[in-house]
Amino acid sequence: MDKVVTISDVAQAAGVSKATVSYVLSNDKRISKQTAEKVRRTIDDLGYTVNHAARALSTKKSNVLGIVSPTHHGVYLSSFFGLHIYLLSEYAAQSGYDSMFIGSDDGCDAMRKASASHKVDGFILMDVCDNDSRMTTANEIGIPTVVFGSPTSSFGLDTVDSDFRSEAARCMQCMAANNHKEIILYSWSKSIFKKRMGFALRFRDQIIQSAEDLGIVLHIYSPDNDESDPAGELLHALHLYPHATAMIIHNESASIIAPQAFSASGIQIPDDLYVISVFPKQMQWSVLASFAFVQTDIDQLAQKIVSTLVARIQDPDAPITRSLLDFTLQQPVSR
Amino acid sequence: MDKVVTISDVAQAAGVSKATVSYVLSNDKRISKQTAEKVRRTIDDLGYTVNHAARALSTKKSNVLGIVSPTHHGVYLSSFFGLHIYLLSEYAAQSGYDSMFIGSDDGCDAMRKASASHKVDGFILMDVCDNDSRMTTANEIGIPTVVFGSPTSSFGLDTVDSDFRSEAARCMQCMAANNHKEIILYSWSKSIFKKRMGFALRFRDQIIQSAEDLGIVLHIYSPDNDESDPAGELLHALHLYPHATAMIIHNESASIIAPQAFSASGIQIPDDLYVISVFPKQMQWSVLASFAFVQTDIDQLAQKIVSTLVARIQDPDAPITRSLLDFTLQQPVSR
DNA sequence: CTGAAAGCGCTTACAG
DNA sequence: CTGAAAGCGCTTACAG
Structure with missing residues (x-):
């Protein structure tokens, strides 16, 4: 439509050089207050916006974060994936970064391309599993990258995740405190374990460990895949282990369906069965009030x-970071 | 790490000019087969990838599609939002486009900025409601844009959505064919209607219309908001209209919870209540086999x-398009 | 069929 | 405190 305004237009209108405008843009303190003020006014008047491509070419920085979806996520995709992307891009924007979604099946190939063409300054790897090839790819490329997940090795990459070990231990302490001697862990599906997803592995392993330490009889139930009816699976688990007095649910679809499934079978929570569930506090519409939960x-x-x-982009040589956020256990709210 | 290879490096190594390399890159037929072949080989050898910023600066095209999340989506965010983004970016990639997620609350402002800085070639507006300000913004900017949603007016923008009117009509014909004289439409929440989301409005209006045409007594139930317990709401609706013999559920969380909620109350589907639900075929783990459904x-x-x-980016002057995808009604599979 | 050259809109040493 | 100029890596008329 109307002609696009460039830095030259601003410079001319303000009666200064392009360099000066550029310095004003980057808040360089060498520019006098008055000049800066004058330039800023003409920028507003003309409605100037920096050309992203030109700046990127000149600075060799794209100011874009690449969000890399898991390779071969298969049929399973968390209902919270969208919210994740939304929030990541929100916070990225607050830090002055755009976010680009990199989602094709050939995750690693797409990463190489995005990096080689200077489209992104760094990567966020979503839902990383043990030995995830995206980690080695990031390493080979030598690009700032943070791993979302808890793989056994992060290959020298920064890592962020919920602290599943600690949360699992806390769940078990709660079981002991409530005097439960035999419990069921309703865990993620076998296909999730097969993919070696850290959240499933780390949580389960700690539950096993704690069960031993606390002398609690533990039964682990893991559905074969994520397509089966979680309600039926939950009841099946109860049927298999009739002496269990409590259950820990660490499985998204089961957490959602569980209150209905139990009530459908006349199982009173927490009287007939004490339940602890792990799920995002953003899981709102599903009613879980009678469960204790790690939120x-x-x-x-x-x-x-x-x-x-x-931080990694700003200082590539800073020490590697491993952030585990430890979310607390909430007791059920009676209603 | 290792020095980044540019078009000049390729030109030099292949013994041609930069221009020639560039022409090979764009498959210009003026370049001889042999030269092209030679250039392509050195491109592979050197591992050259075009610098995205440089190309964008030169061509004034970013090759990026901007996916704009709804302004003020509030607490409600469909569980399929993530899948949507994933699939959009997948198909964008197949067409040679990257996708950038634009999600901040100031949607329109973010659109202006993204456009002014030449970050995107076009916009996809997600979950558009009637009079959505993003549509007028897109118009003012004069940028290729497609509206995902069914607003009353699309302000001259291309539009894509599920054909809710047609699907609603089909649901009602099914009701008539099965001899139901009094039914309940369990609809989206009042807050969704307040936002004037087309999918809720268009579907409901057609249901009302068809009810009149077919002489069916219709009760519409709409929960106040999206935080309330959908299971309780469903039963409440049944309680309010005890003579209804069928229900149409057009509400995401209710669709998910309904099978459990009904079975918990001993309501047999379809014997006690005939149910038609509308939901994405990607909604897998939730068991809905006894429902008829628009998939x-x-x-x-x-x-x-x-x-x-x-298509719009390639031909800005082509006639405006309105694509309504009409999904069929599936009868319940007995199991 | 191929190349020299201008230009895209910025940033950033370097002079002054 | 400010400006002239080079350079970032491409593309694309324009010559030849």
Whole structure:
């Protein structure tokens, strides 16, 4: 439509050089207050906006963070994936970064391309599993990267996740405190374990450990895949282990469906069965009041992920960071 | 790490000019087969990738699509939002575009900035409601834009959505065919209607229309907001209208919870209550087999959205497009 | 069929 | 405190 205004237009209108305008833009203190003020006014008058491509070419920085979706996520995609992306890009914006979603199946290839073409300054790897090839790719490229997940090795990359070990231990202490001697861990599906997702592995391993330490009889139930009916699976688990007095649910779809599934079968929570569930506090509409729960906070995680990546971009040589956010156990609210 | 290779390096190594390399890159037929072949080989050898910023500066095209999240989505965010973004960016990639997520609360401001700084070639507006300010903003900017949603007016913008009117009519014909004289429409929450979201309005209006045409007694139930317990709301609706023999559920969280909620109350589907639900075929883990349902396909929608936007970018003067995808009604599978 | 050159809109040493 | 100028890595008329 109307002609696009460039830095030259501003310079001319303000009666200064392009360099001066550029310095004003970057708040360089060498420019006098009056000049800066004058330039800023003409910028507003003309409605100037910096050309992103030109700046990127000149500075060799794109000011874009690449959000890399998991390779081969298969059919399973958390309902909170969208919220994650939303929040990440929100916090990125607050730090002056745009965010680009990199989602094709050939995750690593897409990463190489995005990096080689200077499209991004850094990567956020979503839902990283053990030995995730995206980590080695990031390493080879040598680009600032933060891993969202808890792989056994992060290959020298910064890491952010919920502290599943600590949360698991806390769940078990709660079980002991409430005098439960035999419990069920309703865990993630076998296909999640097969993918070696850290959140599933780390949580389960700590539960096993704590069960031993506390002398609690533990049964682990893990559905075969994520397509089966979680309500039926939950009841099946109860049927298999009739002496269990409590259950820990660490599984998204099961957490959502569980209150209904139990009430449908006339199981009173917490009288017939004491239940602890782990789910994001953003899971609102699902009614879980009679459960105790570990309330992970996606918002805090997103904020931490972005700040970690931004810090890494600013100082590539800073020591590696491993941030585990430890969310507390909430007791059920009676209603 | 290792020095980044530019078009000059390729030109030198291949013994041609930069211009020639550039022409090879764009498959210009003026370059001889042999030269092109030679250049392509050195490109591979050197591992050259075009610098995105340089190209964008030169061509004034960013090759990026901006996905604009709804302004003030409030607490409600569909569980499929993430899948949507994922699929959109997948199809964008297939068409040679990257996708940038634009999500801040000041949606329109963010749009202006993204456009002014030449960061995007076009916009996809997610979940557009009637009189959505993003539409007028897109118009003022004069940038290729496709509206995902069914607003009353699209302000001259291309539009893609599921065909809610047609689907609603089909649901009602099914009701009539099954001889239901009195039914309940369990609809979206009042806050969704207050936002004037087209999918809720258009569907409801057609249901009302069809009810009149077919002589069916219709009760519309709409929860106050999206935080309330959908299971309780569903039962409340049944309680209010005890003579209804069927229900149409057009509400995401209610669709998910409904099978459990009904079974918990001993309501047999379809014997006690005939139910038609509308939900994406990507909603897998939730068990809905005893419902009839309109199976919208997020994948097809995403594909259509991207192809529409790409076409618009290529030909800004082509006639305006309005694509309504009409998904069929599936009868329940007995199991 | 190929190349020299201008230009895209910025930033940043370097002079003054 | 400010400006002239080079350079970032491409593309694209324009010559030849």
